[in-house]
Amino acid sequence: MSTPAVAIIYTSNGPVETALSALHHTLPVPIGTQVLAETVCSPINPSDVRQVTGANPFKQKATTKLGTDHPVTVGGNEGLFRVLQVGKDSPLKAGDLCIPRVPGLGTWRTHILCDQTDLVCVPSSLTVEQAATIGVNPLTAYQLLTQFVDLQKGNWVLQNGGNSAVGKLITQMARIMGVNTISVVREREDFESVAEELRDLGATQVITDTQNQDLTFSVAEWIGNSSVRIAFNCVGGTSASALVKKLSQGGTLVTYGALNGADLVIPFATPEFVFKGIVATGYWLTANIMRDPELKIKTLEKVYRYYQQGLLKAPSFSKARCSFEDFAHCYQ
Amino acid sequence: MSTPAVAIIYTSNGPVETALSALHHTLPVPIGTQVLAETVCSPINPSDVRQVTGANPFKQKATTKLGTDHPVTVGGNEGLFRVLQVGKDSPLKAGDLCIPRVPGLGTWRTHILCDQTDLVCVPSSLTVEQAATIGVNPLTAYQLLTQFVDLQKGNWVLQNGGNSAVGKLITQMARIMGVNTISVVREREDFESVAEELRDLGATQVITDTQNQDLTFSVAEWIGNSSVRIAFNCVGGTSASALVKKLSQGGTLVTYGALNGADLVIPFATPEFVFKGIVATGYWLTANIMRDPELKIKTLEKVYRYYQQGLLKAPSFSKARCSFEDFAHCYQ
Structure with a gap:
């Protein structure tokens, strides 16, 4: 049949x-x-x-x-x-x-x-x-936090796109790991309520993109003797450069997206590479899974556990029930 | 006494x-x-x-x-x-x-x-x-070639500043290791004689900075099925970006200097990090030796051997015998 x-x-x-x-x-x-x-x-x-x-x-x-x-x-x-x-x-x-x-x-x-x-x-x-959304954003967040730097409790991570689905998952998973986060979100009228939502999810600090790009704005007071080991960039351009300025000596910048458009550039001053020892690299879940499907299974098991222990909220999304004939309209 | x-x-x-x-x-x-x-x-x-x-x-x-x-x-x-x-x-x-x-x-x-x-x-x-010049440039060249990528015979390395002291040492050491090199040198009237000197030292190919920055200029024919695993940048700016374009998938860009000025930026398009998997980082001999003086000793021993076997020419330099009272004039 x-x-x-x-x-x-x-x-x-x-x-x-x-x-x-x-x-x-x-x-x-x-x-x-x-x-x-x-x-x-x-x-x-x-x-x-x-x-x-x-x-x-x-x-x-x-x-x-x-x-x-x-x-x-x-x-x-x-x-x-x-x-x-x-x-x-x-x-x-x-x-x-x-x-x-x-x-x-x-x-x-x-x-x-x-x-x-x-x-x-x-x-x-x-x-x-x-279950339906576990295969992309939670895996990305977990692998970003674990594949590049051996984060220790009390270390700091920094990210732009802090209000994105991946951003919120990074914040929650970092909290579970005992790692502090600074999330950069766009300037907006409801900044305080967004910041409060992110702090509820576990963000240690939330700053605006204007603060991020202000060269006089320093995170040193929050960090104390600890380190900003890694920064996650999904925006590009000057937003990414501003993350680099806040990285500690030997820090890593991982680019995993380009919300502002795929051809934006990330300017680095040479001294950041030479004297500050920054490493800049990229992350692409698809390539990662194609290379090592078993790693996907292992990462999924970590995420299952977080969900089952009630430690993680799935990021919100808009639901649409659309006719298959009219499917293209769902993308608008 | x-x-x-x-x-x-x-x-x-x-x-x-x-x-x-x-x-x-x-x-x-x-x-x-x-x-x-x-x-x-x-x-x-x-x-x-x-x-x-x-x-x-x-x-x-x-x-x-x-x-x-x-x-x-x-x-x-x-x-x-x-x-x-x-x-x-x-x-x-x-x-x-x-x-x-x-x-x-x-x-x-x-x-x-x-x-x-x-x-x-x-x-x-x-x-x-x-002996007098062994402690900086030869160590830099050797460590650049060996600390970032496990270069295999037949691989390619790419560098700007190909006519610099470090550039010439990289070329010679790569030849000893069976690794091919493409050296970028500035546009100049005597390009052919400089290129010939570099080819005599072992450069597989020598190109001008104009060719390097020409987006239609491809090194694919030279490389064949091999890879451009690593590029060494001592210039910065668009010269460095042009090196990135020629790197193979997963390649590494190492910045070790900024001949055009220390605050030049290296623009990366996000897809180069995300889809091409490029890693960009820096190298600073001083920090390296302060962290691990024993590594200096081990690297020196490699360089002694190259010199003693007659495989390596010390880079040329201008000699000055100046009065100590008038020492500052030597720097001009």
Whole structure:
């Protein structure tokens, strides 16, 4: 018995309004190690949209397995699936909740037929929101905090984009680790209420971008004898340079995004490299997981534990229940 | 019996013409583990001058041991000494050739009285020029090539300032290691003869700064399936950015100087960090040696061997024999 399904596909890069379309197709009964699952929910991340437009260098694989004449690509990298049926050689069972094991599986679809090795089961104790959004932002936050510097209790981390989903997760995870945070957020009328929300999540200090870029503004009084070991930059430009000024000797700047646009530059004065011994590098979850899928599993287990212990709040997001025919409007 | 001596000293930072003066003094007979040595020759490096002016954050220690009322600092970090007399507990002996063990000893003087632990003996098989200049540029070149990336035979390194002393040493040492080099030199009328000199030293390719900064200029044909693992920047600004463009995926940019001025910036587009996985960092020999003096000894031994095997030419420099009273003129 075949299952009717809809997938949001693209055949070439372009604006989401014109590149995406809904593909109605049917999926056969799973055989061997295959799994047939329904989609519980599938987030839309800015990076998913950039894959459609072509701004992201990671290319999802196109396929003709959905019955099309030409290869098509299913959008989306995050999603929560509930297993409906399994082939006789699959260790999964109906009702299991799963997320994609590696990027590029294509999650914007009502149903998926794939090999069981394409999926990772998640604990049923997680909420739908926790499980559906666990694969990108929490992993990014945890790996940023743990892959570059061996942070000790009492150390400080500094970040711009402090009010972003990743920013809030970094703040919460740093608190769990006993690490202090300074979060930079944009100047805004409701700064105090945003700052209070971030402090509630665990931010030690919250400053405005104006304070961050003010060369007379010093964090020395907060830090005392401790160190600002690492700074996380998702903005670029002068905001990133201002983070570097606050790093301690030998500090690390990790760039993981460019909210202000992908071609912004990060100016470094040579003495910061030569005399202050700064290391500047980048982080890209997709490349990290493609290189080492096992690391994803290990990181997920840390995040499960945080959620199960009630130590971590999933970042908020806007929910949309949209018709598959009108899917492109969800991206607006 | 005391020894008359002259040292070039400064008491506060300033332009070399006014900050430096000659101090006539006498040195006593060495006791215990002390050593009295005469200076064979002492190079003047740009970084020595920046210590006098205050542009270099490394501060040499001031002392009243030369008999002054107020603490004075003896300039210079490199020099070759010949031991004249030793205290009864010193393992050194008259005639030994030595260089400073750590930066800041003060080498611009006719004679030095110091503890034997302040000196490292060098093989007498080295020429005076090799021995006197071994402590800075060859160590820098060797450590740049070995401390950041595990270069394999056939890999490529890229550098600007290819015609500098360090640049020529990097080229020669890379050849010894079986590593290919691309050296960027400034546009000049005698480009072909400079390029030929560098190719004679072992440069695989020599390009002009204009070619380096031309976005349509590609090194792909030279590299083939190999990688540009690391680039060395001593210039800054757009020259450094152009090096980054030529680095392979995951490459490293090491900044060790700023020939165009210390406050030049190195612009990085965020995608270079995020998608190309570039690591940018700095190198400072002084900090390196202060942290690990034993590493200096080990690196020196590598360089002795290269010299003794005739594999390495000491970089050329201008020689000056100047009166100590008129010492400041040597810096012009």
